[in-house]
Amino acid sequence: MTIRVTLGLLAGLGMACGNPTDTPVAPASSETVRFNSSGVVLQGTLYFPNGRAPFPGVVLVHGSGPVRAIDQSWLAQIFVDQGYAVLSYDKRGVGGSGGEYHGVGAPKSDSLIRVLGGDAVAGLEMMAGDRRTDP
Numbered sequence: 496m497t498i499r500v501t502l503g504l505l506a507g508l509g510m511a512c513g514n515p516t517d518t519p520v521a522p523a524s525s526e527t528v529r530f531n532s533s534g535v536v537l538q539g540t541l542y543f544p545n546g547r548a549p550f551p552g553v554v555l556v557h558g559s560g561p562v563r564a565i566d567q568s569w570l571a572q573i574f575v576d577q578g579y580a581v582l583s584y585d586k587r588g589v590g591g592s593g594g595e596y597h598g599v600g601a602p603k604s605d606s607l608i609r610v611l612g613g614d615a616v617a618g619l620e621m622m623a624g625d626r627r628t629d630p
Contacts, residue, residue: 538591539584
């Protein structure tokens with residue numbers, strides 16, 4: 496299976512861990528999902544827009560903090576409003592995700608980037624296998 500990946504850089508958001516407007520987020524539909532990454536079960540939320548599937552997909556990737564899917568719901572809504580299916584997941588060791596949270600910083604980034612990148616890829620593969628998304 497070929498997966499097309501679009502990487503968007505959201506520079507200068509400054510509030511990547513919270514809803515900057517504190518307004519409720521209401522996608523057309525959402526569901527809790529679980530997927531495996533290197534023997535750890537991660538939990539997230541898969542959001543879908545109104546319309547006819549399959550939808551292009553976006554996987555939200557965390558910054559360095561202990562981010563939960565709900566913390567990025569405002570960002571997910573921006574993509575849902577544009578017609579994208581969105582996966583936002585609890586970082587490893589945070590919220591409903593298994594594993595152990597390790598703060599990311601200069602001394603740890605070399606070892607953790609592969610683990611956390613693998614988590615993002617596992618989410619992308621899960622999402623690409625869903626019939627409602629266009630891989």
